[in-house]
Amino acid sequence: MCFKNLPVEFDEQGNAHLKEGVADPFSYKVEELAPIESPEGEEKLHRLLERNGHIRRVDFDPVTRVAGALAFHTVVDLENRQVLETDSMATLFRGYEVILKGRDPRDAIFISSRACGVCGGVHSTTAALALEMAFGISPPPMGTIARNLLLSLEYLYDHPLHLFLLAGPDYSEPAVRETNPELWERAQSVRAAGKATHGFDTIAEIMTAMTPLTGSLYTEALHMTRVAREAYVLIGGKYPHPQTIVPGGISATIDTSDFNEVHLRIVKFFDYSQKVIAIWNDLVEFFYEANPQYREIGRRPKNLIEPGQWDDPHAYDGTFANVDDWGRKRWAPPAVIRDGELATTQMTALNMGVEEFVEHSFYEDWTDGGAGNGAYQFKTDPNGNPLPPNHPWNKQTIPKPGGTNWKDKYSWSTSPRWDRVAMETGPYSRLWANALAEDYSHLKFIEPTGHSLKLHMPHGNLPEAELEWHIPEQWGAFERNRGRAYSIAYTALIAYENLLMGLDLQRKGETRTSVDYKVPKDFRVGAGFWGAGRGYLTHHAVIDNGVIENYQILTPSTWMASPKDPFGNPGPYEEAVHATPLLENYEKPEDFKGIDVLRTIRSFDPCMPCTTHIYADSRVISRDVVTCACGVDDDGHDHEH
Amino acid sequence: MRVLVGGVGYRFLRDGSLGPHLTDKLADEPGEMSSNGLEIEDLSYGPVALSMNLQERPPYDRLVLFAAVERGRAPGTVEAYRWNRQLPAPDEIQERVAEAITGVISLDNLLIVCAALGGLPDDVRVVEIEPEDLNWGEGFSQTVEQKLPEVREKVWSSTKP
Numbered sequence: 001m002c003f004k005n006l007p008v009e010f011d012e013q014g015n016a017h018l019k020e021g022v023a024d025p026f027s028y029k030v031e032e033l034a035p036i037e038s039p040e041g042e043e044k045l046h047r048l049l050e051r052n053g054h055i056r057r058v059d060f061d062p063v064t065r066v067a068g069a070l071a072f073h074t075v076v077d078l079e080n081r082q083v084l085e086t087d088s089m090a091t092l093f094r095g096y097e098v099i100l101k102g103r104d105p106r107d108a109i110f111i112s113s114r115a116c117g118v119c120g121g122v123h124s125t126t127a128a129l130a131l132e133m134a135f136g137i138s139p140p141p142m143g144t145i146a147r148n149l150l151l152s153l154e155y156l157y158d159h160p161l162h163l164f165l166l167a168g169p170d171y172s173e174p175a176v177r178e179t180n181p182e183l184w185e186r187a188q189s190v191r192a193a194g195k196a197t198h199g200f201d202t203i204a205e206i207m208t209a210m211t212p213l214t215g216s217l218y219t220e221a222l223h224m225t226r227v228a229r230e231a232y233v234l235i236g237g238k239y240p241h242p243q244t245i246v247p248g249g250i251s252a253t254i255d256t257s258d259f260n261e262v263h264l265r266i267v268k269f270f271d272y273s274q275k276v277i278a279i280w281n282d283l284v285e286f287f288y289e290a291n292p293q294y295r296e297i298g299r300r301p302k303n304l305i306e307p308g309q310w311d312d313p314h315a316y317d318g319t320f321a322n323v324d325d326w327g328r329k330r331w332a333p334p335a336v337i338r339d340g341e342l343a344t345t346q347m348t349a350l351n352m353g354v355e356e357f358v359e360h361s362f363y364e365d366w367t368d369g370g371a372g373n374g375a376y377q378f379k380t381d382p383n384g385n386p387l388p389p390n391h392p393w394n395k396q397t398i399p400k401p402g403g404t405n406w407k408d409k410y411s412w413s414t415s416p417r418w419d420r421v422a423m424e425t426g427p428y429s430r431l432w433a434n435a436l437a438e439d440y441s442h443l444k445f446i447e448p449t450g451h452s453l454k455l456h457m458p459h460g461n462l463p464e465a466e467l468e469w470h471i472p473e474q475w476g477a478f479e480r481n482r483g484r485a486y487s488i489a490y491t492a493l494i495a496y497e498n499l500l501m502g503l504d505l506q507r508k509g510e511t512r513t514s515v516d517y518k519v520p521k522d523f524r525v526g527a528g529f530w531g532a533g534r535g536y537l538t539h540h541a542v543i544d545n546g547v548i549e550n551y552q553i554l555t556p557s558t559w560m561a562s563p564k565d566p567f568g569n570p571g572p573y574e575e576a577v578h579a580t581p582l583l584e585n586y587e588k589p590e591d592f593k594g595i596d597v598l599r600t601i602r603s604f605d606p607c608m609p610c611t612t613h614i615y616a617d618s619r620v621i622s623r624d625v626v627t628c629a630c631g632v633d634d635d636g637h638d639h640e641h
Numbered sequence: 642m643r644v645l646v647g648g649v650g651y652r653f654l655r656d657g658s659l660g661p662h663l664t665d666k667l668a669d670e671p672g673e674m675s676s677n678g679l680e681i682e683d684l685s686y687g688p689v690a691l692s693m694n695l696q697e698r699p700p701y702d703r704l705v706l707f708a709a710v711e712r713g714r715a716p717g718t719v720e721a722y723r724w725n726r727q728l729p730a731p732d733e734i735q736e737r738v739a740e741a742i743t744g745v746i747s748l749d750n751l752l753i754v755c756a757a758l759g760g761l762p763d764d765v766r767v768v769e770i771e772p773e774d775l776n777w778g779e780g781f782s783q784t785v786e787q788k789l790p791e792v793r794e795k796v797w798s799s800t801k802p
Contacts, residue, residue, distance in 0.1 A: 065739045099777075117744010161742050169735065212735040213757060222758075225742070226693055238686075240744060607743070 002344045005420040006353060008386055016352060016385040026388040028420075030359055031568035035406040036075050036085050045075070054079035056589055060598065062091070065166045066606040070561060073406070074577065074597060078589050081582040083597065086574040087406050088561050090413035093362070097397040100551040105131050105519060105543050106247065108551060112539065113241045115553065118161070118607060119532040120240035121154050121232070123539075123553070126528035130539040131247040132318035134526030135517050141313035143249025143513045145502040148310045148331070149262065150236050150250075151530070152495035156269055157228035157239075158533025159427060159488045163276060164210065164221035167481055167602040170595060171283055172210035172218075179584045179595040183290055190286055194278030197462070203286045206279055217279065224272055231265035234258050249514030259503055266495045270460035273489035277467060280485035284478045291583060298477025298600035299579040300572060301339060305418050305536055305559070306429035307350060307529040308334035310494055313501065320382040320527070323347045327529070331443060331494045334529065335433030336418055340471070342436045343419075347529060348385050354538075355390035356414040356554070360563040363414065364398035377542070382525065392540040392552040393525065411563040415571060416554060422565065424572040425535030425556045426605065428483030431469050431490060444500075445493040455489050458496070477576070477603035484605070521546045532556055534605045557607045576600050642702045644676075644800045645695075647684030649708040649748045656772030656785045659709040660748075661685050663792065673797050678702075688741040688754035695760030703764040705799045707792060708748040709772040709785070716773035717784040721795040724765040728756055766799040768792060 003009070007025040008016050018025050036045045048055045056078060061071035069092040075085040096112055103111070108127040113120035125147055132138055139147070162168075169175060177184045187204040200206045209217040229239055235254055236242040244252045287294040310331035317326060327334045327347035334350050336343040344350060358365050367376065367389040376389040387393060404410045417423070434440060435453040447454040455467040469486040472479040505511070520543070528539040535556035542550040562571030570578065580600045586592045646667065648660030664683045667673070684691055684706065695701070714720075728734060737753045748769065755761045770792055774782040781789070 064736050066743075117746075118742070120744075165742055166739055213731060213738070222689060222693075222742075226690065229690070 002346075002349050003353060003419045006388065008352065016349070018386045025386075026390070028566055030566040033360075033407045033564060033568060035087070052077070052079070054589060055084070056592070058592070058594055058597075060594060060601070063598070063601055063606065065169065066602060070601075070606050072573065072577070072597070072601060074594075076582065076592075078582065078586070078592060083578050083580055083582070085406075086570065086577045087410055088413070088563060088571055088573040089404070089411045090557075090561050093399055093401075093412045094553075095397075095399075096553055097551055098399075100548050103548050104546070105134065105541065105548050108539070108541065108548065109245055109247075110241070110243070112551075112553060115555070116532070116607060117240055118158060119154060119534070119537075121236065121242050121245065122151060122530060122532045122537055124242055124245035125151060126530040126537050126539045127541075128245050128247050129318070129528030129530060130526040130541040131528075132526070133320055133528070134524035134541055134543050135247055135520060136318070137248045137515055137517045138316055138318035139249030139514060140510065140512045142254065142502065142505050142511055143515075144311050144313035144316055145498050145505065146235055146250045146252070146254060146513055147245075148313075148498040149495055149502065150232055150242070151309065152491050152498065153228050153232040153262075153266075154239075155427065155491045155533045156266075156488065156495070157225045157232070159484050159491070160221040160224045160228075160272075160276065162533070162605045163280065163481060163484055164218050165212075166605065167599075168210045168218065168221070169212045170599045170602060171207060172212065172215060173204070173207040174211055175595065176207055179593050182585060183287075186290055187286065192282045193285070194282050197278035198275045198282075200279075200282075203282060206282060224268070227265050227268050231262045234261050246514055248517050251514060253511065253513060254502065254506075256503075256506065259499060259506070263499055266492055266499060267460050269488060269492035269495075270457055271462045273485075273492055274457060274462055274465060274467070276485045276488055280482050284482050287478060293581050293583055294478060295474050295476055296579065296581050297583070297596050298480065298576040298603050300424065300475060300576045302337060302475050303339065303421055303423050304335075304337040304429040304432055305350065305423035305425050306332065306335045306337075306433045307531055307536055307538060308332050308347070308433070309430070309531045310498070313505075323351075323529075329442075331446075331497075332430040332531075333433050333437050333440060335429070335436070336423070337429070337432055337436065338419075338421065342433075345433070345437060348381065348383060350418070351527065351529070351538075352381060352385045352387055352391070353418045354392060354416060354554070355388050355418075355420070356392065356395055356416050357390060357565050358414050359566040360409055360411065361414050362400050362402060362409055362412050364400045366396040366398060367394075378525075392538065392554055393527070393542065393550075395540075395552050396550070397552070411561070413558050413561045413563060413571075415562040415565040416559045417565055420565070420567060422559075422562065422569055422572055422575065423536075424560050424604065425531070426480060426484065427487035427491070427533065427535065428480060429535055430531065431483055431486060432471060434490075435469070435471055443494075444497045446490065453486075453490070455486070455493060457489060457493070477580075477600045480603040519546050532607070534607050535559070555607070557604075560604050561606060573601055573604060573606070576604075642802055643678040643699065644680070644703045644705060645701045646679065646681040646705045646796065646800060647707075649685050649706055649746065649751055651685065651746055653777060653779060655774040655776050655778050656709045656770075656781050657775045659770060659772070659781070659785065659792070660707060662781075663707060663789070663796070667793065667796065673800075676800070679800060684751065685746050687744075687746070688751040689738070689758065691751065692755045692758040692760040695755065701762045703766060703800070704762050705766045705768070705796060706748060706751070707768040707796050710748050710769045711772060711775070714771040716771050716782070717788045718771040719768070719788055719791050719795060720770075721766065721768045721799060724752060724767050726756055726765070728753060768795045768799060
């Protein structure tokens, strides 16, 4: 059964409908939170602190080496090495939904791109997909191929950046020496199993090479991000805010020389991905062998969501009517994975199960606790499937800045849920969805087995190889990083297959990269389903009279940095940090650095710039709103200025 | 003398966009641009990429940067100076690199990252102005608008031997 919590069931033909006899199907009861650090819990905290000097409030504000503004509040028990309480705070407001209202729909491509300095091109493309659905157009095959190539290249930029420049330093010699010197000692004598691929004798050599600014793996990653970016701009013109993404394809042309130049760069990732996989396999296994409890770092249930990406150029028609068909023909299938099992691979089911809650976010509820007063705009999607009032097509962005209170509101992120369950997403959700889709046999270099994904890597300087990513038995921080390493190979193979298809189209003379269109003046809706390097990304658009009436962007970090939902369940960062044992080596509480907490948070590859300034008359809601608010309850002051 | 002149900043951020805006204006001044060895370029595309590009190009004798930077001075204050190349501690440099690769564009970030990763000439000159209005939108505040001729003059004089 697809849904366990939403009152939606399917008939024999697979059509979704609301369960009969449910009076107010999407309403819900808000569970009251009882944090230790709240006005009510203050006395409890003081008692705890008085009795136990080892219980500490530890705030990471801001969490460094992540993109954008994230703060994380914890209460930790340093004696029992447990995290007692967690609160994840997006500390800036993303105002694109408000900025886009009333604008020409085509502006969405260029304005939403500014949501991020890393994955701007994905926002542009997802906006173009949403507009294509609304306008009733789709690109010619070469336009789709170009888009697939561009976004592959974007991921090839993104993954090395995360693995070696953002998360990587947590595993470098200086970090390990400082936080777990016994591991550094051990690393010097443990031989690296992947030496033949990566060239390092010992694990300590790998850790040294991961040292920020000076380590060879760090500087090599910087170089590889350049290779990917060069390939992107050969077609896309510039990055991270391309001007070439348009509804119905791309506005650039591609010739043989472009393909050859891109090919030269993709091939470099064949060797590089093998090296990165060997590095992260060695690191992960070293930590697991040194202390099996490292498997628990960042642990959370196997609940993942993946909208799928890389369209089949001959199947994608941009319509919602056929979204389940063209969605299933993507290189990475749309999927919801619940407790490790595939809940659905239907885009319509994925879409209808999404809700955004704001009980603990700095926004006004627009739904009357899910009831929507019976007046919410879209009771169904364009295919007649039921939609909840909290669905992105119904969502209204109504900022309500205020003081931080762990019991009430404490984040600018909403709480997205699928079937009212917290989901995470990332490049590994693509691997996972693909691995589980055993019937997915149309990929040239990628083979799902139901429990793993085989990657048939052509030769570069290294000989050809068969790499295999296995669905992990236990899901946690180290596996996220390992999955991201495999995602470089996975992405390079998809880029390569698209390149070969592009050359084939060129031989056939099918070189057109876009179609003509007109902005319709009547009422339209559209949705773009894609993913950033960090996972799930959707844009939902409502257009009328030739302008945007409502526009909603749901990003991967909104899913994962989310605060608690109305049912009292934590967001993925909060849940994963709560489950994290504190394995750091500290003698005194003052020595505690929080490396295990930071490894957990960074393993999700947080990307918060999609929370940013908003223009609201003459006021700017800025960084000062809540960044200093960790551990502070509502002071009754209006922090807007 | 090979001199690279470049503005730094985001577009559409009112006074914060002085860098890219003035780059476009200065590039259209044929008199000044006719000087041998003078190149002008919008350098807002990311410090890591700039560092890599500078290392691949024939070396410049001087880099002249201009931008709006908030330092708590009176709005419209214009300062021109030769950068002293003082770098913060490695941890802070690493944070600046992390900012740079995730899309943060700022003058300080550019100076620190490029100095750490390489590519800057010995002689780096900076012209900066204290912004008054950093709201999202086009055009400058009146205060900064009035100071544009002074910024322009200081940029060109910074290119002289």
